[in-house]
Amino acid sequence: MFLTTNRVKQIDDAIASRIHFKIVYRARARAEKRDLEFFSEQGGHSSRRTSL
Numbered sequence: 881m882f883l884t885t886n887r888v889k890q891i892d893d894a895i896a897s898r899i900h901f902k903i904v905y906r907a908r909a910r911a912e913k914r915d916l917e918f919f920s921e922q923g924g925h926s927s928r929r930t931s932l
Contacts (some may be wrong), residue, residue: 884901888904
């Protein structure tokens, strides 16, 4: 089962105690978001190089 949220601090302690593996993604800068949008608009193919 996968649980995704952007409200981590509001997860109930009983639920949080049952989560075994957590992945935290850092917030993206505006330029990175723009590059990701361009990449998805191209169907996942881009001649521009982006570092994620």
